[in-house]
Amino acid sequence: MIRWSEIRQYPSAIVGLAIIFGFILLALYAVITIPYSEALERWRGGEAVVENNPRNARPTWVNWFNQENLPPTLILDSRELPETAISYTTISDDIEEKVITMSFDYEYASFVPELTFFIEADFIEKQPFVEIFWVTPNGEEIRAGEVTPGGQEIYRPTQDDRVMRRVEANSAEVGFFLDPSLAEPTPQKGTYQVRLVGLIFEEESDFEAKLVMYGAVHGIAGTDHLRRDISVALLWGTPIAMAFGLVAALVITAANMIIAATSVWYGGWVDSAIQRVTDVNLILPGLPLLILIGTLYSRSIWVILGMVIALNIFGGGVKTYRSIFLQTRELPYIEAAQAYGAGSRRIIFRYLIPRVIPLVIPALVTSVPAFVFTEATLALLGLGDPVLPTWGKVIENARSQGALFNGYYYWMLEPAVLMMLVGVGFSLVGFALDRIFNPKLREI
Amino acid sequence: MLKVDDLHVWYELKRFGLGHAGYVRAVDGVSFELNAGEAMACVGESGCGKSSLMKTILRLNKPTKGTIDFKGINVGELDGLDLRDYRSKVGFIQQDPFGALAPFMTIQQILEEPLIINGFTNAAERQSKIETIMEEVKLTPVEEILPKFPHMLSGGQQQRVVIARAMILEPDLLVADEPVSMLDASVRVEILKLLRNLQEKHNLAVIYITHDLSTVRYFSEYIFVMYAGQIVEFAPIKSLLENPTHPYTQALLEASGDPDAKNALEYKEIPPGEPPSLVNPPSGCRFHPRCKFAIKGKCDVDMPKPMPVVDGSNMAITGNKHVAACWLVEEEWKERAGLTN
Numbered sequence: 214m215i216r217w218s219e220i221r222q223y224p225s226a227i228v229g230l231a232i233i234f235g236f237i238l239l240a241l242y243a244v245i246t247i248p249y250s251e252a253l254e255r256w257r258g259g260e261a262v263v264e265n266n267p268r269n270a271r272p273t274w275v276n277w278f279n280q281e282n283l284p285p286t287l288i289l290d291s292r293e294l295p296e297t298a299i300s301y302t303t304i305s306d307d308i309e310e311k312v313i314t315m316s317f318d319y320e321y322a323s324f325v326p327e328l329t330f331f332i333e334a335d336f337i338e339k340q341p342f343v344e345i346f347w348v349t350p351n352g353e354e355i356r357a358g359e360v361t362p363g364g365q366e367i368y369r370p371t372q373d374d375r376v377m378r379r380v381e382a383n384s385a386e387v388g389f390f391l392d393p394s395l396a397e398p399t400p401q402k403g404t405y406q407v408r409l410v411g412l413i414f415e416e417e418s419d420f421e422a423k424l425v426m427y428g429a430v431h432g433i434a435g436t437d438h439l440r441r442d443i444s445v446a447l448l449w450g451t452p453i454a455m456a457f458g459l460v461a462a463l464v465i466t467a468a469n470m471i472i473a474a475t476s477v478w479y480g481g482w483v484d485s486a487i488q489r490v491t492d493v494n495l496i497l498p499g500l501p502l503l504i505l506i507g508t509l510y511s512r513s514i515w516v517i518l519g520m521v522i523a524l525n526i527f528g529g530g531v532k533t534y535r536s537i538f539l540q541t542r543e544l545p546y547i548e549a550a551q552a553y554g555a556g557s558r559r560i561i562f563r564y565l566i567p568r569v570i571p572l573v574i575p576a577l578v579t580s581v582p583a584f585v586f587t588e589a590t591l592a593l594l595g596l597g598d599p600v601l602p603t604w605g606k607v608i609e610n611a612r613s614q615g616a617l618f619n620g621y622y623y624w625m626l627e628p629a630v631l632m633m634l635v636g637v638g639f640s641l642v643g644f645a646l647d648r649i650f651n652p653k654l655r656e657i
Numbered sequence: 658m659l660k661v662d663d664l665h666v667w668y669e670l671k672r673f674g675l676g677h678a679g680y681v682r683a684v685d686g687v688s689f690e691l692n693a694g695e696a697m698a699c700v701g702e703s704g705c706g707k708s709s710l711m712k713t714i715l716r717l718n719k720p721t722k723g724t725i726d727f728k729g730i731n732v733g734e735l736d737g738l739d740l741r742d743y744r745s746k747v748g749f750i751q752q753d754p755f756g757a758l759a760p761f762m763t764i765q766q767i768l769e770e771p772l773i774i775n776g777f778t779n780a781a782e783r784q785s786k787i788e789t790i791m792e793e794v795k796l797t798p799v800e801e802i803l804p805k806f807p808h809m810l811s812g813g814q815q816q817r818v819v820i821a822r823a824m825i826l827e828p829d830l831l832v833a834d835e836p837v838s839m840l841d842a843s844v845r846v847e848i849l850k851l852l853r854n855l856q857e858k859h860n861l862a863v864i865y866i867t868h869d870l871s872t873v874r875y876f877s878e879y880i881f882v883m884y885a886g887q888i889v890e891f892a893p894i895k896s897l898l899e900n901p902t903h904p905y906t907q908a909l910l911e912a913s914g915d916p917d918a919k920n921a922l923e924y925k926e927i928p929p930g931e932p933p934s935l936v937n938p939p940s941g942c943r944f945h946p947r948c949k950f951a952i953k954g955k956c957d958v959d960m961p962k963p964m965p966v967v968d969g970s971n972m973a974i975t976g977n978k979h980v981a982a983c984w985l986v987e988e989e990w991k992e993r994a995g996l997t998n
């Protein structure tokens with residue numbers, strides 16, 4: 214029915230198909246690389262997210278456009294260091310000294326936005342005592358803090374007054390990196406060393422440390438106010454958006470078509486009844502109803518999808534398709550089918566509906582983005598799915614956090630660009646299909 | 658076998674889709690009989706109700722009044738499985754072959770549909786029926802044509818598919834509504850000969866509708882002429898062509914330019930004026946406003962009944978089968994009575 218050679222004549226359709234294909238690949242990639250439960254966990258903002266992700270970091274690609282060369286997140290963990298970086302010295306009978314030496318290169322032109330130590334200690338009665346030393350590339354050593362970790366200790370030098378008195382800056386993040394030879398506050402480039410010297414007072418006792426220097430950039434999409442990686446929502450939002458759009462478009466189109474064909478074929482009171490129901494449905498305020506359902510019943514995207522479908526089953530499509538079927542009904546082949554005994558149901562499904570499919574498929578394809586936008590609209594109104602990562606949720610978060618005023622334009626831009634691409638891709642293909650299926654319309 | 662009695666088919670006209678605004682009297686009191694294996698032609702200009710009459714015989718319309726009797730079954734009352742059963746005994750060939758075939762179905766699907774619908778559950782049996790009928794209507798090579806879509810065939814081939822589909826359920830009666838009027842002149846004769854062959858081979862009763870008298874001789878024994886929803890003349894084909902009696906029939910023969918119409922030269926003028934309104938038909942004889950022989954005070958007042966015609970050459974009754982609904986016939990009888998008196 215439709216040949217590649219025909220599509221090839223529409224370069225716009227090729228572009229559209231490429232976009233749709235890209236989204237399909239993206240959806241598959243998301244589903245395969247991030248299992249559903251993991252996606253939910255990462256979007257919920259679990260422990261790993263809070264510990265390792267920066268807050269409101271920009272996407273890595275912003276570095277391509279400015280000279281600042283923003284640092285990504287750097288994590289140093291004593292559990293992952295080579296043996297040589299750790300040494301034990303016995304000081305007395307029951308005191309042992311553990312020294313962890315972690316070093317890293319810093320080649321970035323701006324400061325680390327946030328710096329935190331996570332120190333985990335194992336002990337029975339006496340906690341270890343850990344001193345932290347920060348050695349800058351020019352050899353200066355800063356005492357970066359003393360910690361007596363009780364189990365899991367989170368230590369932020371910036372919040373430690375004693376440390377802050379030792380550095381000439383408003384924050385440890387600046388103070389630890391500051392190049393004293395320059396007037397402008399600029400980080401020193403080179404190799405830094407972080408030494409943790411711990412005294413262990415029990416035989417079985419030990420401690421491990423992790424230093425997280427949260428990046429100013431993170432991943433391909435950045436992070437949000439809850440430290441969640443936005444790319445998770447963008448990736449997983451793709452299959453969700455596709456499923457939402459395609460299911461809604463397919464079910465609504467099929468239902469509209471069947472109802473319209475039934476209406477036309479039976480005529481009489483059936484037709485009148487269907488037309489009245491459609492009229493009433495068309496004046497029903499859809500959005501307020503959705504808000505009502507979302508508020509009182511459930512904000513699950515599948516409930517909302519069901520509602521969107523329910524509200525559109527007797528939608529405008531019924532009127533459009535009815536006017537088409539009124540013409541189709543009069544075609545001689547329908548009369549012929551009746552003459553050889555075809556029943557009403559067969560005529561509706563085998564003779565009326567297939568005839569209008571060429572008209573309907575382009576419209577169906579073109580309508581997919583509208584439903585994707587519907588999801589986003591509902592999310593903006595606070596009816597986004599509470600657990601699923603969706604594009605609409607990203608936009609809603611960005612809006613409520615004043616992303617645009619705070620310079621987090623990418624937060625709003627990324628989902629918006631994806632949605633625009635969905636719109637462009639499906640429209641281009643829909644228009645081309647319309648020209649291929651319905652060549653007569655070309656002249657109009 | 659088929660007996661149509663005082664059949665009326667009226668379409669209701671609605672004002673603004675609601676209020677009643679009268680009826681289109683597409684068929685208004687038609688009676689005729691058709692025996693098994695007989696072919697009958699029906700002629701008349703377009704809009705005179707030929708298709709309405711046929712659709713009612715096929716029970717695509719319900720009769721408004723009157724009865725259609727097919728082998729003792731009252732066709733007007735049929736529904737459900739009985740109706741399907743009846744329809745399987747009546748084949749239908751339409752005017753526009755391309756329109757009569759679903760454009761999205763292959764020839765295979767098109768021919769299979771009637772069989773599936775009528776309970777042929779065995780696929781092999783269906784296939785053999787399809788192949789047999791295709792050979793019969795000369796749609797060959799079969800394997801090449803089956804997977805094609807209608808638009809890939811020529812008009813003549815499309816009409817052969819339509820004929821094959823009408824024949825595939827082995828009907829007793831075939832209704833052909835202007836089967837060749839939309840075909841190229843070059844294939845018309847072939848298609849008509851095919852229909853004639855099928856009719857003879859299967860002992861089919863056929864009603865062949867046309868508005869063109871020049872094609873009727875190819876097959877029918879009898880012919881009736883319709884005007885404004887009524888039969889104005891009924892005759893064996895030879896008798897009608899030799900002795901057209903109703904002024905309207907004469908005008909039709911004139912227009913068709915049939916070389917066999919002996920009287921063709923006598924009546925040069927095609928009746929002026931339009932076919933009458935079927936909503937408010939003229940009183941009396943419906944043809945009187947266009948008839949140059951109309952008798953004032955008679956033709957425009959009383960509706961003529963069909964009566965046997967007087968044979969122009971020997972004044973004998975033409976086997977009593979040639980009837981015309983025209984007051985002139987009565988005048989002629991009276992004149993003859995006067996002469997013999």
Ligand SMILES: Nc1ncnc2c1ncn2[C@@H]1O[C@H](COP(=O)(O)OP(=O)(O)O)[C@@H](O)[C@H]1O
Pocket residue numbers: 668669681682683701702703704705706707708709710935
């Ligand atoms: N479904 C219908 N509703 C109303 N009027 C109809 C309908 N079908 C046919 N007619 C009218 O009935 C008259 C006879 O039509 P038809 O039977 O198609 O004539 P023919 O086949 O001789 O050309 C025409 O005036 C036509 O407009």
Ligand SMILES: [Mg+2]
Pocket residue numbers: 704707708834
């Ligand atoms: Mg007709």
